[in-house]
Amino acid sequence: xxRDTKGxxxxxxxxxxxxxxxxxxxxxxxxxxxxxxxxxxxxxSEATGPVFPxxxxxxxxxxxxxxxxxxxxPVGERIILHGRVLDENARPVPxxxxxxxxxxxxxxxxxxxxxxxxPVDPNFGGCGRTLTDAEGYYxxxxxxxxxxxxxxxxxxWRPAHIHVSVFGAAFAQRLVTQLYFEGxxxxxxxxxxxxxxxxxxxxxxxxxxxxKAAVPFDCLAYKFDIVLRGxxxxxxxxxxxxx
Amino acid sequence: xxxxxxxxxxxxxxxxxxxxxxGLAPGAAGFSIFERELGWDIAGPNAAGDRIRVEGIVRDATxxxVKxxxxxxxxxxxxxxxxxxEDPSGGAVEEGFRGWGRVxxxxxxxxxxxxxxxxxxxxGRAGAxxxxxxxxxxxxxxxxxxxxxxxxxxxxxxxxxxxxxxRMIEQAHRRETLIAPREESETGPVYRFDIRLQGADExxxxxx
Numbered sequence: 001x002x003r004d005t006k007g008x009x010x011x012x013x014x015x016x017x018x019x020x021x022x023x024x025x026x027x028x029x030x031x032x033x034x035x036x037x038x039x040x041x042x043x044x045s046e047a048t049g050p051v052f053p054x055x056x057x058x059x060x061x062x063x064x065x066x067x068x069x070x071x072x073x074p075v076g077e078r079i080i081l082h083g084r085v086l087d088e089n090a091r092p093v094p095x096x097x098x099x100x101x102x103x104x105x106x107x108x109x110x111x112x113x114x115x116x117x118x119p120v121d122p123n124f125g126g127c128g129r130t131l132t133d134a135e136g137y138y139x140x141x142x143x144x145x146x147x148x149x150x151x152x153x154x155x156x157w158r159p160a161h162i163h164v165s166v167f168g169a170a171f172a173q174r175l176v177t178q179l180y181f182e183g184x185x186x187x188x189x190x191x192x193x194x195x196x197x198x199x200x201x202x203x204x205x206x207x208x209x210x211x212k213a214a215v216p217f218d219c220l221a222y223k224f225d226i227v228l229r230g231x232x233x234x235x236x237x238x239x240x241x242x243x
Numbered sequence: 244x245x246x247x248x249x250x251x252x253x254x255x256x257x258x259x260x261x262x263x264x265x266g267l268a269p270g271a272a273g274f275s276i277f278e279r280e281l282g283w284d285i286a287g288p289n290a291a292g293d294r295i296r297v298e299g300i301v302r303d304a305t306x307x308x309v310k311x312x313x314x315x316x317x318x319x320x321x322x323x324x325x326x327x328x329e330d331p332s333g334g335a336v337e338e339g340f341r342g343w344g345r346v347x348x349x350x351x352x353x354x355x356x357x358x359x360x361x362x363x364x365x366x367g368r369a370g371a372x373x374x375x376x377x378x379x380x381x382x383x384x385x386x387x388x389x390x391x392x393x394x395x396x397x398x399x400x401x402x403x404x405x406x407x408x409x410r411m412i413e414q415a416h417r418r419e420t421l422i423a424p425r426e427e428s429e430t431g432p433v434y435r436f437d438i439r440l441q442g443a444d445e446x447x448x449x450x451x
Contacts, residue, residue, distance in 0.1 A: 006329065009451075011450065012253065012450060013252070013253065014450070016252060016253070016255065017253070017255055017256055017387075017388050018255065018256060018257070018387035018388055019387065020386070020387055020388070020390075022387060025258075025385070025387070027384050027385030028258075028385045028386070028387055029304075029385075030303040030304040030305055030307075030385070030440070030441065031303050031304070031309065031383065031384075031385035031386055031440050031441070032304075032385075032386075032387075032440065032441060033390065033440060033441055033445055033446075033448050034304075034441050034442075034445065035417075035445050035447070035448075037448050037449055037450035038411060038412060038447055038448070038449050038450065039449070039450045040408060040411075040449050040450065040451050041368060042451070043365075043366075043367050043368055043373065043408075044325060044329070044330065044331075044365055044366050044367075045317070045319075045325075045365060045373065045376070045378050045393075046378070046451045047329055048317070048325040048326075048327035048329055048330060049317060049327060049343070050317065050326070050327075050341060050342065050343035051326065051327060051328075051334075052281070056279060056281060057279075058277060058278045058279070061277060067276060068274075068276055086251060087251075088250050088251050088252070088253060089250065089251075090249065090250075090251055097281075099266050099267060100266060101262065101263070101265040101266025101267075102265075109262045109265060109272075110265060110272065110273070110274055111261075111262045111264065111265050111272040111273065112272060112273040112350075113261060113262070113311070113350065114261075114262060125265075125269070125274060125276045126265050127265050127266045127269055127276060129266075129277075163257075163259065163260060163262075163263070163266055165259075165266060165267060170329075171317045171378055171380065171391075171451070172451050174315070174380055174389060175253075175254060175256060175389070176256060176257070176258075176259045176263075176382055176389060177254055177255060177256050177257045178257040178258075178260075192257060192258060193257075195257070195258075195387050196255050200252075201252070201255040202255075204252065204254060204255060205254070205255060205257065226254050227251045227252060227253050227254045228253065228254070229253055230250065230251075
């Protein structure tokens with residue numbers, strides 16, 4: 001009897017994940033399905049997903065301090081952002097694409113639709129990407145983003161955050177999220193954070209200050225581990241589906 | 244007392260927000276940074292099969308176009324093979340065929356459009372065959388966790404009739420929300436796939 005680790009993906013815990021309709025985050029009201037999602041068991045279409053070879057990426061892609069610099073460094077607090085991508089079985093997810101994007105130190109995005117009055121930083125693009133190594137480890141160098149106001153309530157401010165996109169090995173594992181920074185008083189006030197029903201889920205999105213990974217006299221570090229869906233191990237052949 | 248199960252919890256999702264393009268399609272955000280942006284060519288130059296265009300508009304509950312949406316497409320090639328090691332073929336597809344693409348809507352109109360090849364039928368569960376389809380993943384401001392759906396092809400009526408996923412949709416008329424009609428244009432066939440996030444003609448979304 002052998003252990004096949006390529007079984008179905010565990011269903012998402014929809015009580016843990018944010019609901020589609022979260023009225024405190026106003027934009028979700030008209031953009032949320034009202035019919036229940038139809039639950040599918042994993043087929044080949046969900047168990048597969050895009051593969052990204054190393055040659056897709058450039059050498060500076062994970063260094064946001066340098067990858068858009070125009071003769072100087074960006075303004076702001078220099079940080080290392082690092083961690084591991086694991087699955088729910090605590091196995092590393094190797095060779096997977098991690099992409100990040102963020103505002104600059106003043107809370108302004110380099111985006112044609114962002115009109116916030118804080119200035120664009122000529123030396124900061126605000127995006128990066130990397131592949132995890134064989135142990136699921138990833139690292140970026142960047143600057144800590146600033147908070148900024150947004151139109152939800154008239155006093156809504158986003159806590160400092162970095163957007164994170166992860167693929168995993170299968171389309172079923174595709175995930176986009178945001179990481180926050182330890183100690184930020186804006187976290188509990190944020191309507192987008194508050195879409196999460198469980199305080200433990202919020203805690204999982206707060207990157208920890210990691211002095212052991214900081215570079216002395218250069219930059220601080222924050223650690224952010226990412227967990228993607230796991231999949232069943234099957235010890236016995238599945239019973240064929242019948243109706 | 245009882246032993247503790249040591250599974251980890253999946254990282255909670257948060258909306259991709261209005262500036263998702265910076266990270267996933269920086270050219271659309273208005274700047275050039277990477278030597279190679281990912282996801283703009285699904286099929287590559289060597290893929291066999293019918294070259295097609297797929298276009299549509301994502302609409303919200305009020306009927307307004309969602310103008311800051313990003314979609315990802317994952318599909319098999321014309322032979323029904325995914326470019327992935329778990330495919331029964333081992334991922335043996337044409338050189339340059341990725342099967343994955345990323346597309347954003349026009350900021351003014353909400354229209355999105357992508358060129359690819361029409362996929363073939365792919366294996367389903369327990370020996371069943373699935374009708375040709377595109378797998379879609381949709382994120383935008385206001386979408387708290389990415390939405391999964393599928394696009395099927397109207398000119399595959401026979402295969403659609405027996406598709407195990409379409410057949411699971413209890414309200415038969417809602418299956419139509421996943422079937423894209425085909426039109427002929429000067430540049431070849433175009434499939435129109437409008438997505439309705441909420442409302443009377445709400446698209447069927449999946450918990451995959």
